Amino acid sequence: MIKLVATFCLLALFGLCNADIQADKLYELLKTKRSRNSPVPNGWSSPDEATNEYSPVYIAQQDGLAELDKIVTLPGQPAGVNFNQYSGYVTVNPNAGRALFYYFVESPTDSSTKPLVLWLNGGPGCSSMIGAMAELGPFRITSDGKSLFRNDYAWSNVANMLFLESPAGVGFSYSNTTSDYDHAGDKNTADDAYIFIVNWLERFPQYKTRDFYITGESYAGHYVPQLAYTILLNNKKTNQTVVNIKGIAIGNAWIDDETSLKGMYDYWWSHAVNSDATHDGILKYCDFANETSSEMCDKITDKAWDEMGDVDIYNIYAPICLTDLKNASSTGSINVFDPCWEDMLIAYLNDSAVQKALHVKPTSWSTCSDVLTAWNDSPVTILPIIKYLIENGQRLWVFSGDTDGRVPITSSRYSINALNLPIATAWRPWYLNKEVGGYLEAYQGLLLITVRGAGHTVPSYQPQRALTLFSSFLGGILPPSS
Numbered sequence: 492m493i494k495l496v497a498t499f500c501l502l503a504l505f506g507l508c509n510a511d512i513q514a515d516k517l518y519e520l521l522k523t524k525r526s527r528n529s530p531v532p533n534g535w536s537s538p539d540e541a542t543n544e545y546s547p548v549y550i551a552q553q554d555g556l557a558e559l560d561k562i563v564t565l566p567g568q569p570a571g572v573n574f575n576q577y578s579g580y581v582t583v584n585p586n587a588g589r590a591l592f593y594y595f596v597e598s599p600t601d602s603s604t605k606p607l608v609l610w611l612n613g614g615p616g617c618s619s620m621i622g623a624m625a626e627l628g629p630f631r632i633t634s635d636g637k638s639l640f641r642n643d644y645a646w647s648n649v650a651n652m653l654f655l656e657s658p659a660g661v662g663f664s665y666s667n668t669t670s671d672y673d674h675a676g677d678k679n680t681a682d683d684a685y686i687f688i689v690n691w692l693e694r695f696p697q698y699k700t701r702d703f704y705i706t707g708e709s710y711a712g713h714y715v716p717q718l719a720y721t722i723l724l725n726n727k728k729t730n731q732t733v734v735n736i737k738g739i740a741i742g743n744a745w746i747d748d749e750t751s752l753k754g755m756y757d758y759w760w761s762h763a764v765n766s767d768a769t770h771d772g773i774l775k776y777c778d779f780a781n782e783t784s785s786e787m788c789d790k791i792t793d794k795a796w797d798e799m800g801d802v803d804i805y806n807i808y809a810p811i812c813l814t815d816l817k818n819a820s821s822t823g824s825i826n827v828f829d830p831c832w833e834d835m836l837i838a839y840l841n842d843s844a845v846q847k848a849l850h851v852k853p854t855s856w857s858t859c860s861d862v863l864t865a866w867n868d869s870p871v872t873i874l875p876i877i878k879y880l881i882e883n884g885q886r887l888w889v890f891s892g893d894t895d896g897r898v899p900i901t902s903s904r905y906s907i908n909a910l911n912l913p914i915a916t917a918w919r920p921w922y923l924n925k926e927v928g929g930y931l932e933a934y935q936g937l938l939l940i941t942v943r944g945a946g947h948t949v950p951s952y953q954p955q956r957a958l959t960l961f962s963s964f965l966g967g968i969l970p971p972s973s
C-alpha cells in the first residue's frame with residue numbers, strides 16, 4: 492500500500508511545484524514501494540489468465556448526448572474556428588456517481604477519415620487539459636489567462652484529438668462517492684479509462700471502428716501502456732465494443748523505476764547540474780534496483796537536488812515564471828512558450844464562463860488533483876506490458892524532449908535497453924526545415940525518437956517538431972533523414 496500525502500503534486504513527475512516538493516513526493520512514492528515485482532506487475536492479471544472470461548463493463552445509452560456536449564464557443568476564442576469541439580462528462584460508475592470529463596477536438600479537414608487519438612497527461616493526478624491548452628491542442632492561452640489564440644501546429648491538424656481527465660478527482664472529473672479518492676491507483680485508472688472509452692464510442696458511434704491510438708507523457712508512461720493492455724484484453728474477452736487500437740506513443744515517459752532514476756541522475760551530472768563528487772556518491776551509495784533506499788543514498792540524492800538550484804527541472808534551459816499574472820500581457824506566441832503557463836491555465840479553466848462553455852459544474856479547477864489522498868498501486872516497471880504490446884503488433888513510439896531533466900532521454904534509453912530489442916534502423920538524425928529535429932533509433936517493434944530543444948512537455952517547446960513526429964507516428968513512417 493503506497494500512501495501519499497495529498498498535496499499539489501503526488502508523484503510529481505510533472506512540473507507543477509517547486510523542486511523540493513516534487514522530490515519529496517517522488518521519493519515518498521518510490522520509498523513506499525516494497526519489493527521488485529514478478530514479471531507481471533501487481534494488480535495486472537497475466538494475459539493467459541485473463542482470456543475468455545466474459546466480464547461486461549457498464550455501458551449506458553448515449554443517444555443525443557454528443558449534440559449536448561457540442562461547444563458553441565470558448566470564451567476568448569479567436570475568430571475563424573473551423574472545427575467542432577465537444578466536452579462533458581461520461582459516467583463510468585452510476586452507483587458511485589463517478590464521471591470523467593473529456594474535451595474532444597475534431598480535425599478541421601477530413602475528420603471522418605482521420606484517426607481518433609486519446610491524450611493523457613501524467614502526475615499521477617494531473618489534468619490532460621495541460622496537454623489540450625499548453626501543449627498540443629488547437630488553442631493556447633494568452634499570458635493574462637483570459638483568451639485563446641490558435642496553435643498552428645495542433646495535433647488536431649492530423650487527427651481527431653480526445654483529452655481525458657483521469658482518474659476521477661483530477662480536474663473536472665469527479666466522484667459523488669468521495670471514498671473513491673482514497674482508492675486511486677494505476678489499476679483503477681486503467682479500468683475507468685476503459686469504461687470511459689467504450690461509453691464515449693457509444694456517444695460518438697461514428698468513431699467506433701476508427702483507427703485508435705493512445706498518446707501521453709510523463710506518468711502516462713504508466714497510464715498509456717496499461718490502458719492499451721486493458722483494451723487488448725477486453726477486446727478478446729468480451730463481446731462488447733472492440734476498440735480498434737493500433738498503437739501508442741509516450742513522451743518523457745516513466746516506465747521503469749530503476750532505469751529511470753539512474754537515468755535522471757546521470758543526466759543531471761552530464762548536463763552540468765551536479766558535481767562529480769555528488770554523482771560519484773550516487774553511483775557508490777544508491778542501488779536503484781532495491782526498492783528500499785539507504786540513508787546514505789537519501790543523503791546524497793538530497794544533495795543532488797540542492798545542487799540543481801532554482802531551475803525548471805522539466806526544461807533545464809528554459810526561463811522560470813517570474814511574472815505576476817495580473818501584470819501579464821494579453822498576447823501570446825506559439826513560438827515562445829510562456830513559463831507562467833500554469834497560472835494562465837488555472838485562471839482560464841477556473842473561470843465560470845469557461846466552465847459553463849465546457850458544460851461542467853462549478854469546480855475549483857487545478858492542474859493536479861488536490862483531492863486524491865493516496866496512490867495505491869504503481870508497478871515498479873511496466874516493461875512487461877510494453878513487451879506484450881509489441882508482441883501483439885501495436886505500434887510503439889517512445890519520444891523524448893532532450894532538455895527535460897525529470898524523465899530525461901537517458902532514462903528512456905536505459906529503460907528501452909532493458910528490453911534488449913534488436914536494432915532495425917541505427918541511430919540517425921531526423922530533419923525538419925533543414926534542421927535536425929532530433930535523433931531516432933528503431934528497434935524491432937519500438938521506435939525511440941528525440942526532439943531537440945524540447946522539455947518534458949515536448950509540444951510546448953517545439954510545436955512544429957512535435958507535430959512532425961506525431962504525423963510520422965500516425966503514418967507509421969520515420970521522419971525524414973535529410
Ligand SMILES: *[C@@H]1O[C@H](CO)[C@@H](O)[C@H](O)[C@H]1NC(C)=O
Binds near residue numbers: 589
Ligand atoms: C452526482 O450527484 C449530483 C447531485 O446529486 C448529480 O446531479 C450527478 O448526476 C451525480 N453524478 C453522477 C455521475 O451520477
Ligand SMILES: *[C@@H]1O[C@H](CO)[C@@H](O)[C@H](O)[C@H]1NC(C)=O
Binds near residue numbers: 545729730
Ligand atoms: C454477449 O452479450 C450479450 C448481451 O449483449 C449477452 O447476453 C451474451 O451472453 C454475451 N455472449 C457471450 C458469449 O459472452
Ligand SMILES: *[C@@H]1O[C@H](CO)[C@@H](O)[C@H](O)[C@H]1NC(C)=O
Binds near residue numbers: 781
Ligand atoms: C536493500 O537495501 C536495504 C537497506 O539498505 C538492505 O538492508 C537490503 O539488504 C537491500 N537488499 C538487497 C537485495 O540488496
Ligand SMILES: *[C@@H]1O[C@H](CO)[C@@H](O)[C@H](O)[C@H]1NC(C)=O
Binds near residue numbers: 813814815818
Ligand atoms: C506588477 O506590477 C506592479 C505595478 O506595476 C509592480 O509593483 C510589481 O512589482 C509587478 N510584479 C511583478 C511580479 O512583476
Ligand SMILES: *[C@@H]1O[C@H](CO)[C@@H](O)[C@H](O)[C@H]1NC(C)=O
Binds near residue numbers: 841
Ligand atoms: C477557483 O475559483 C474559486 C471561486 O472563484 C476559488 O475559490 C478557488 O480558489 C479558485 N481555484 C484556484 C485553483 O485558483
